[in-house]
Amino acid sequence: MMNFLNDWGLVLTIFLPLAGALVMMAIPKQSEGAIKLVALGAPLAAAAMGILLMLNFDYGDSEHLQFMVNKNWIELINSNFILGLDGLSLPLLALTLFIVPLVVIYSWQHVPNPGNPKAFFTLMLILETAMIGSFLAQDLILFFVFFEVTLLPMYFLIGVWGGEQRRYASIKFFLYTLFGSAFMIVAFVALYFLAKAPTGIALEQLRALGGSYADMQAGDPLHSFGMQALTYSGAAGIAKTTAIVIFGGMFLGFGIKVPMFPFHTWLPDAHTQAPTQGSVILAAVLLKLGTYGFIRIAIPIIPVAARAWAPIIGILAVIGIIYGALGCLAQTDMKRLIAFSSVSHMGYTMLGISTLTAFGLNAAVFGMVAHGLITGLLFFVAGSVKERYHTLDIKRLGGLLISAPKMGWILGFATMASLGLPGLAGFWGEFPAILSAYDPAVGLNVVLFRTLMVLAAVGTVLAAGYLLWLYQRTAFGTPSEEFANDPNITDVNKFEWLAWSPILAGIVILGFFPGLIFNVAGPAVEVIARTVGG
């Protein structure tokens, strides 16, 4: 069993959804039953594989990559097909494997207009493969490929099944991300040529990787895209200014994906126009590619530059928190409001990352998962509201607790979780991130970060404000006349229950047992924090 998992576990987890997509293409368009069966079966199979991996994962050793796969891929540029799972990847892998089947269940009854479940689910399965691959890849080029593959399916999901402004939103989403990743790849290539073998213990670790590293001397050009090798190198031999510029390339790639202020403008459009399923996947998983990239790639590989960039990232993160929150207060559309809240919440994650401490990074990882679940749920509910009311204009909604009481309660639960109520997952994503700014890594400006901490704390007040305000106006009161006796407005149906209850449970469980993630990710982020001296 263990042998099988070591050789095939990660590969199967990544490519089972893609295999499902290929099978789906062979099924004729008319047999919707078979299509939906494959659409659910493939992510479930991947999830089963993931569960097997998680059961066999050595939690005592979560700072090391496990189930490693290392095969030749593009020899000419020494880029290899390296996969691995450690405490940092595991929560995000779990999140992806958890969300996608729920999205499929939610779509069971109704694929959004203009229909065509075959294409819809095919794209979703390709997307899942790309997302899982991004979290497991341990080679920069492999990561880049998976990272980019997420673009096209999402582009089509928004563009074909989206709202009225879908053309504009989809191309904006696409070009923004592509712009960032074009600079990111240039940064990767520069690393390839400039990084040298390190000295001391790091050199021993590098040599232990074997292969072409086995007899490297300090100062030898590394010529590698392997994340492990580059991490051990820690940008040795790269002048500080050059390192800062290279980090800037990655900052563009990841920062746009997160999205950080001032690159966030694609997000509200993409979220508002995307179909519910697209919004959920975008919020729950795709945004995390950016934050994950910072923790996994940018910071440990170029620690020198990370320290130089940390204050800027921190400042932009807090601007994002406040700006996103103020943006929320100005929204009239429920989905757009949730999108802006994403900008704000991802700001907390980035603030945690910018402290460069194990504590802050750990908070960020938790924040990623918590935001994924909570915002995912919010978008689910918003989608269902839209389906019933055919509008998300907050002014026209109201009285959800009367028209559809169960849905009203679920929305209430999600908003409470989102504003960081203790006992629910959101609290553990937000509070430690703010706290971590009190004590940033050695060498960072303490005064600056404590100021940021205070400002971020103000952000939570604003968050409570806009979320309660949203809830009050949509759920309280009596339904407006136009919807008072609308027969379309029904309560939560069974597919929605199936899709939502696991998320509800997840939010509560993580709220009570935050150690589930903190303990797994802790050792992994500690190693990373140590590389930057945090």
Added chain:
Amino acid sequence: MIATLLQLLPEADFLSPTIDWHAIAPEMVILVGSLVLILLDSIKLDKAKPFMPTLASLVLLGAMIPVITLAIDGSTRVLFGGSYVVDSMSLVLKALFLVSAYIVVLMSTNYVADGDYWESEYYSLIVAAVLGMLVMCSARDLLMIFVALELLSIPAYMLAAWRKGDEKSNEAGLKYYLMGVFASAVLLYGMSLMYGVGRSTRLDVIAENLVRIGDGRGAPIVTLAMIFVIIGFAFKVSAVPFHTWAPDTYEGAPTPVTAFLAVASKTAGFVALIQIVFYCFAARPDIIQPVFAVLAILSMTVGNLIALKQTNVVRMLAYSGIAQAGFMLAPFAVIETNREQALSSIVIYLVIYAAMNLGAFAVIIAITRKTRSAEISSLGGLFSYMPGLTVVMTIFLASLAGIPPFGGWYAKFGVWQALIGGNTALGYALAIIMAINTVVAAYYYLNVAKTMWFDEAPDGDTAPVKIPFTLIGAMGITVVATVLFGVLPGLLTNISDFSPVAAALGR
């Protein structure tokens, strides 16, 4: 009189060269094949027509056999006193030309027959042009390069004007012809200057003389000669500012011919540039690097910006081809510090570009069978009635835009690697300009995808149209190649490992 003249000649001066027939077997197959095609047409007249595409395909695939045997043999063969070299790189390129031409023939089969054009002549001209391309791959001599260039160009001039009844096609042919001969004249003038200072037509001898001259006497002439030669080929590869013929020619020419021009003919131009620059002009990187940097930046930027405004998909592809040529010209600008990677990145780009661009044209031919128009707006709603074709076209567009996992990403990646590996300010600047251009280009490629996927069909006409199997074959080959090169670029880098090239480059 004659007797006295003959007496003046030294005795036994002329040595007949020993010919390595195996080395030139691909060219011989094509030569004989094209003669057979012409003869068959003259003897059998119309009765031969239906067999022409098959015969042309057989000739092209037949020529692949010696290319493969030579590749298995693996040794570098030098013929005609060093002016003709068959090495692994030239074989890769020959295979590329043969396969590209084969795909063009597949694309042409129904197009030419349905249009009731002059079928027999059409195929014999294509095969003749391929002969020029094959010679170009091995030519290491100014004269040889020029002869090859004319041999591949002249049939192309005629092919561009093949739809005689159509004014646009006539315009296409005439424009292409006038610009082409003008470029040839400039090129020839440059070559004659080069001969004057280099004292030979052989590239390696010229290179030695260029090094000897250095900055001394004759240096200005060297500069002038190099710039003239480069300009001559810049016309051929449609680099800005010598691109003006391309959009009109592409639009007016029959679409399979456009594909042939955009891929095979452009590749031949690049092959000529590779030969001349890497084996000769590289001796003076101080002159050519800035020239190529300017050409590259102008081509990618101007090509992209104009492509943004196009409403006709063929014209869009023409401008996008100009931009892509800019990407391929960029590595020439780091030839001094990163010669090998520059060379391999260009060749890899050429191979991938051929696959994805030919594929895109094949899809356009298939679609225009229904829409009768190449306007982008006429592609609306294609996804609703021909989803397979839409997905295939989307793959080609995504690949052209450089999105993994389709081949184009690796082509661009290779160029970036060459540029950054050169570690010069010029290389970094080009890499960044290219990054920005990649994003600009994505917009217009996606614009086509957007129309096919998101828009409604114009006139609500959603009856699918039957696609002939030759066209399906063309799309199949190109789509498989595009995906395969993207997922496993190692396949490509292994065959183009260029170790003999490295030796030739003096390492």
